[in-house]
Amino acid sequence: MTNDDQLRMILAGLSDLKERSPFYREKYRDLDLSAVKTWEDFRKLPMTDKHELRDAYPLGLQAVPEKDVVRIHSSSGTTGTPVIIPYTKQDVDDWSEMFERCYRMAGVTDMDRVHVTPGYGLWTAGVGFQAGAERLGAMVIPMGPGNTDKQIRMMQDLRSTVLCATSSYALLLAEEIEKRGVKESIRLRRALIGSERWGDKMRKRIASELGVKLYDIYGLTEIYGPGVGISCDCDSGIHYWSDFIYIEIIDPKTGKNVPDGETGEIVITTLRKQGAPLIRYRTHDLSRIIPGRCECGSEFPRIATLIGRTDDMVKVKGVNIFPGQIDEIISEAEGASSEYQVMIDHLNGRDIMTVFFETKLPAGEKEKLEGAVCDMFKSRVGLTIVAKAVPMGDLPRSEKKSNRIFDNRY
Numbered sequence: 001m002t003n004d005d006q007l008r009m010i011l012a013g014l015s016d017l018k019e020r021s022p023f024y025r026e027k028y029r030d031l032d033l034s035a036v037k038t039w040e041d042f043r044k045l046p047m048t049d050k051h052e053l054r055d056a057y058p059l060g061l062q063a064v065p066e067k068d069v070v071r072i073h074s075s076s077g078t079t080g081t082p083v084i085i086p087y088t089k090q091d092v093d094d095w096s097e098m099f100e101r102c103y104r105m106a107g108v109t110d111m112d113r114v115h116v117t118p119g120y121g122l123w124t125a126g127v128g129f130q131a132g133a134e135r136l137g138a139m140v141i142p143m144g145p146g147n148t149d150k151q152i153r154m155m156q157d158l159r160s161t162v163l164c165a166t167s168s169y170a171l172l173l174a175e176e177i178e179k180r181g182v183k184e185s186i187r188l189r190r191a192l193i194g195s196e197r198w199g200d201k202m203r204k205r206i207a208s209e210l211g212v213k214l215y216d217i218y219g220l221t222e223i224y225g226p227g228v229g230i231s232c233d234c235d236s237g238i239h240y241w242s243d244f245i246y247i248e249i250i251d252p253k254t255g256k257n258v259p260d261g262e263t264g265e266i267v268i269t270t271l272r273k274q275g276a277p278l279i280r281y282r283t284h285d286l287s288r289i290i291p292g293r294c295e296c297g298s299e300f301p302r303i304a305t306l307i308g309r310t311d312d313m314v315k316v317k318g319v320n321i322f323p324g325q326i327d328e329i330i331s332e333a334e335g336a337s338s339e340y341q342v343m344i345d346h347l348n349g350r351d352i353m354t355v356f357f358e359t360k361l362p363a364g365e366k367e368k369l370e371g372a373v374c375d376m377f378k379s380r381v382g383l384t385i386v387a388k389a390v391p392m393g394d395l396p397r398s399e400k401k402s403n404r405i406f407d408n409r410y
């Protein structure tokens, strides 16, 4: 799928978008979509954000006649009104085709037994994992979440070979298997992990405790659900299905597109979706395009593993900084532990970012490590910081990365 093919599909979709979708008829009321002809024109189209989808509750996004809708899914309504996405028969088929590709990318075959633990129902996860595995011809064990005893028993008795789970549930299962001393009777060899952003340390723990190869699956309910992309054997980012979705990366503050390779917000346009097509949908997920072809041989383009949400981003001296980047640097700095805290202050007319991190090193060696951390921030983020090494146990513990950054400027 070349860039030109994608543009052709986008323009074809735009040609009758206003007739199909009441939502976009209203949103793009003052725009002549037939005047959109180039990528430049397309990038000027106003983006679509989640609150607009919420305002369309319940079925304002529906872009096909009632008879063509076969199912709805809903994104979690943690902040109030949920978003309802209608699917046509074709949408459901397309989604399972993408999901089947994910399984193939992960080396799953029709001889595998796929243990599905994500939830079923309004949420897209469980049924998506199931449909793709069935399409592939594998045996699905549709567990859903919870009841750890039963999960482990079925895993043993049915000899599940593939685990589908969120990162936190995979970790919980790994710990329970360890605790019960039943690892010998578990046959898992691969795990498809989705729907949460998770650190490298957690990933390594799950992989080693379960003895599996891990694959990161990407997706969101507004755009089909999980399964629009997955990592490959080379662990070098997430391949996404560019014949179904178009991905661009923007600066979340300015809304402008950033060059390939630069980190920003993932914005997705659906290329074939019928029930609820979306144009330039802001995901608020942070990643970057990885230029070039992957060593695995796949021609599908890649984004990097997600590094956080736009809400967690801070801007210091004109540079966007994400908790995931700080995480990465601290975890790579030799001698630094994984605990850190960031203070951003405004003193004498300029921003100052101080990064505190813990270390076991003696006083004499701390300065060297501080210098190394400063250099890493300078070269990777393009920002001069103040690095302060503190003794182990000095910093408060927090589960959430975003709680480690304190912006004292406002």
Ligand code: ZN
Binding pocket: 232, 233, 234, 236, 239, 294, 295, 296, 297, 298
């Ligand atoms: Zn690859």
